[in-house]
Amino acid sequence: MTYENLAGRTAVVTGAASGIGAAIAHALAANGARVALLARRADRIGEVASKIEANGGQALAVTTDITSDSSVEAAVSSVHSAFGPVDILVNNAGVMIPEDIVTASFDDWRKMIDTNVTGLLRVTRAFTPDLAAEGHADLVNISSIGAHEYFKDYAVYGATKAAVTYLSKSLRAELGPKGVRVTNIEPGLVESELRAGITGEAGEFLDNWIAQAGILAAEELADVVAYATSRPAHVNLRQIVALPTTQY
Template identity: 80%
Template sequence: MTYENLAGRTAVVTGAASGIGAAIAASLAASGARVALLARRTSRLAEVAEKIQANGGKALTVTTDITSSSSVDAAVTAVHEAFGRVGLVVNNAGVTIPQAITSAPFSDWQQMIDVNVTGVLRVLRAFTPDLTASGHADLVSISSIGAHEFFPDYAVYGATKAAVTYLSKSLRAELGPPGVRVTNIEPGLVESELRAGITGEAGEMLDNWISQAGILAAEELGDLVAYVTSRPAHINSREWLYAF
């Protein structure tokens, strides 16, 4: 679907090279937003941008590592030069590494924290001046049902997503007065590369869950983000728990 009120807005989507991020970017572009695609994989970003442009949308690819401050700073400069001030940011990039708490390498925990928490904060800090200067802007965080529910081997991942959920809740008080609408989305299982990379017992658990509860398409998340960010400024959809 396409939505009014997005035409002409400049959006930034992290983790836009595939899955949920690519679907969000496509949905925003279909409604007329100029979309900056941020991710590490340059070739995959180009593929997403080509699809958006083939459908009449406007997309900019910006190879970005959100665990690097200099990379994010360079992305801000590139977006400003191409599209101007940003009025919509979707913090979507994330990583899932399910492992038992007793045997997981600390490096895996650090990677999830670096991307899912510190990376989110880095992008937030970089684009907040744009958002607060816009009069009406949107900040969307893609958290997870794991912020509330608990599953074997997902303790650290769930903790990182709980941090994202709390951050969104707190930012409403801080960023709401300058006109930034903060929305937190907590999906259940979604078709993405993250799911494909989970194997072994953790993969079997997910397969059993999917067989009973189903799985969301990435496009459904993309449509939801376009919907909530296209609402009039006085309509604040603060939080969505989005499961099949």
């Protein structure tokens, strides 16, 4: 699909090294947006940026740890130097570690909270002056269907995503009057690297669930982001749940 309203805009995508984030970066760039890719893995975002440029797009790889104040501050400076102000921010970076609440590692909980909630807040605050100054901008938060539904061993992950969904609602009230559309997207099963690190019973559960319910390609979710951010300025698709048709 082609979305002409994205041409000439400047986007930041976190977690852009692979999966959903990389697909979102490709989709926005293919529709004419300049895209800054933020992630910790310099080699991977470099590869994604090179592919975008080979296809005629504009991309900037910015090695960033969103759990670090100084790293995010440096990223803002790099993006501004290369592209100027930002008018699309996609908070996609996330960590998912399923564990029993009794035996779970506190370090794993911290990773999820520091990335999924605090990291999202850190990046949002850093780029909000840009978004609010434009008079027409988009803030897209990738939450999860887990914000509403119960899945065994995903209590803390689901809680972080519930926080993202609530933040999106609150930020919409705060930023909407400034011309910033806030879109909260809650995917179900989508191809991503989140699955790769899950082993044992939790991994077997996911494999069986995917076999039964199906799974979306990362590119299909990326198209949802491109569509939402390309609507006319007065149209805000505020809440989107994106599931495989057979997931219920």
